[in-house]
Amino acid sequence: MxxxxxxxxxxDFMQRALVAGLAVGIFAPLIGIFLVQKRLxxxxxxxxxxxxxxxxxxxxxxxxxxxTALGFAVVGALGVDWLRARGRIAGDVALALFFYSxxxxxxxxxxLGGGLNANVITYLFxxxxxxxxxxxxxxxxxxxxxxxxxxxxxxPMFAVxxxxxxxxxxxxxxxGLNSLLAVLTAVAVVAAMRIVGILLVAAMMVLPVASAQxxxxxxxxxxxxxxxxxxxxxxxxxxxxxxxxxAPSGAIVLAAAGVFAVVSLVKRAAPxxxxxxxxx
Amino acid sequence: xxxxxxxxPVLDDVSLRVAGGEFVALVGPNGSxxxxxxxxxxxxxxxxxxxxxxxGNDPDAFDQRWxxxxxxxxxxxxxxxxxxxxxxxxxxxxxxxxxxxxxxxDDRAAVMHAIESVGLGELAKRxxxxxxxxxxxxxxxxxxxxSEPELLVLDEPxxxxxxxxxxxxxxxxxxxxxxxxxxxxxxSHELSAVAGIVDRVIVLKGRVLFDGTPSALMHxxxxxxxxxxxxxxxxxGLR
Numbered sequence: 001m002x003x004x005x006x007x008x009x010x011x012d013f014m015q016r017a018l019v020a021g022l023a024v025g026i027f028a029p030l031i032g033i034f035l036v037q038k039r040l041x042x043x044x045x046x047x048x049x050x051x052x053x054x055x056x057x058x059x060x061x062x063x064x065x066x067x068t069a070l071g072f073a074v075v076g077a078l079g080v081d082w083l084r085a086r087g088r089i090a091g092d093v094a095l096a097l098f099f100y101s102x103x104x105x106x107x108x109x110x111x112l113g114g115g116l117n118a119n120v121i122t123y124l125f126x127x128x129x130x131x132x133x134x135x136x137x138x139x140x141x142x143x144x145x146x147x148x149x150x151x152x153x154x155x156p157m158f159a160v161x162x163x164x165x166x167x168x169x170x171x172x173x174x175x176g177l178n179s180l181l182a183v184l185t186a187v188a189v190v191a192a193m194r195i196v197g198i199l200l201v202a203a204m205m206v207l208p209v210a211s212a213q214x215x216x217x218x219x220x221x222x223x224x225x226x227x228x229x230x231x232x233x234x235x236x237x238x239x240x241x242x243x244x245x246x247a248p249s250g251a252i253v254l255a256a257a258g259v260f261a262v263v264s265l266v267k268r269a270a271p272x273x274x275x276x277x278x279x280x
Numbered sequence: 281x282x283x284x285x286x287x288x289p290v291l292d293d294v295s296l297r298v299a300g301g302e303f304v305a306l307v308g309p310n311g312s313x314x315x316x317x318x319x320x321x322x323x324x325x326x327x328x329x330x331x332x333x334x335x336g337n338d339p340d341a342f343d344q345r346w347x348x349x350x351x352x353x354x355x356x357x358x359x360x361x362x363x364x365x366x367x368x369x370x371x372x373x374x375x376x377x378x379x380x381x382x383x384x385x386d387d388r389a390a391v392m393h394a395i396e397s398v399g400l401g402e403l404a405k406r407x408x409x410x411x412x413x414x415x416x417x418x419x420x421x422x423x424x425x426x427s428e429p430e431l432l433v434l435d436e437p438x439x440x441x442x443x444x445x446x447x448x449x450x451x452x453x454x455x456x457x458x459x460x461x462x463x464x465x466x467x468s469h470e471l472s473a474v475a476g477i478v479d480r481v482i483v484l485k486g487r488v489l490f491d492g493t494p495s496a497l498m499h500x501x502x503x504x505x506x507x508x509x510x511x512x513x514x515x516x517g518l519r
Binding site for chain 1: 322324342343345348350351352360361362363364367368370371372374375379380405406407420423427433
């Protein structure tokens with residue numbers, strides 16, 4: 001494998017980071033495109049904070065934090081969806097309730113479990129360079145579940161996030177599909193947290209989609225470009241981290257943000273250049 | 281059929297039927313219960329008394345959803361991600377072909393036929409959020425047409441839509457009734473666009489004030505040219 005990959009991905013730990021990172025770069029936008037369409041871009045961030053409480057619980061109970069984070073995140077995601085769907089409180093208030101309660105519970109559990117240490121920092125900010133083969137297996141398995149599910153349900157999911165009134169009349173199980181999207185968002189947050197960290201995971205769901213929607217003229221095209229931007233950001237971010245000794249998770253997200261900035265500038269400049277050409 | 285919110289009656293003693301090939305316009309002022317009646321028909325609300333039947337079935341037990349086309353009230357698409365007219369209209373085939381079956385040639389033909397019948401053939405690959413309000417509404421009508429429905433329910437489909445789109449809208453409904461013998465139930469404040477093809481007018485204000493042909497309505501001294509908001513007042517004044 002090392003012979004076929006170019007520098008800097010010839011080293012074992014960089015190869016592991018690349019495999020896990022590419023998985024995240026692909027499955028995160030698959031969820032993100034539906035969240036952006038539903039105007040729920042920040043839900044991944046809120047669920048990430050609930051997942052932090054799960055990490056704290058895992059460290060306290062001496063259980064692998066990925067499993068406890070998964071349990072907390074799924075319950076939190078269903079809770080946010082339940083409150084939002086029933087209109088008991090506004091969507092942003094429902095998010096804030098879980099957001100702050102999750103982070104507060106996480107802080108309390110982490111302090112009970114021995115305080116802020118390198119292990120906690122790894123989950124908060126991500127560290128792809130130290131990811132182990134067993135963790136890669138979990139990331140690939142969870143990512144595979146997300147990818148297959150979203151592929152199978154892409155048509156009804158597209159209908160629901162585009163127009164839920166019509167979808168109900170067409171007999172689609174709108175509430176069930178919304179709940180499933182919330183659960184898959186939680187799974188994506190937990191699967192990605194070891195790579196980009198709980199605090200940055202939502203960025204990998206949203207930023208590639210934000211860039212892609214500026215370039216594409218269809219939903220299918222947006223999805224394809226978003227996946228390419230997500231995967232490309234991982235390659236660029238990991239390479240930048242290697243060459244300039246940067247935090248890899250931050251470099252990956254900055255690469256995704258950089259793509260958005262460049263695409264926005266080009267989109268803004270292109271019509272102006274065309275106009276000048278016409279007048280010239 | 282009767283329905284109320286928190287003990288306040290909204291619909292009382294409402295009884296109506298739409299047959300195949302019949303174009304029924306439902307009009308009434310704001311708060312007259314039109315939207316409530318549609319929500320009951322679509323199964324999202326339950327009547328307090330009486331019953332609703334869709335092709336002879338209880339709405340909860342009705343599983344041939346493709347037979348019922350629906351165009352919701354929506355002036356513009358709140359779409360963050362670009363979606364083409366074709367992608368939106370393909371959604372309309374979901375209830376007919378299922379979630380997983382790939383698009384077959386008859387699905388593609390039905391989608392293109394629906395798009396062309398509302399005059400959007402040349403815009404099929406364009407993102408819906410770049411179209412005018414009238415063109416967007418026609419895309420939603422095409423989505424409803426795509427399942428080849430036997431009953432089409434439209435909620436204020438031409439509100440705020442330009443005259444050209446209203447004309448195409450009227451042509452498309454005529455086509456659906458003529459070629460597919462579908463029934464149409466239209467809730468609208470803009471009856472002038474469809475005045476020539478309406479078979480029956482139902483005037484609603486909590487109860488049915490009038491149910492008959494446009495010419496019978498004219499016999500009552502009311503024409504479709506009068507703003508539909510005012511129809512019940514005219515009828516009450518005449519009775």
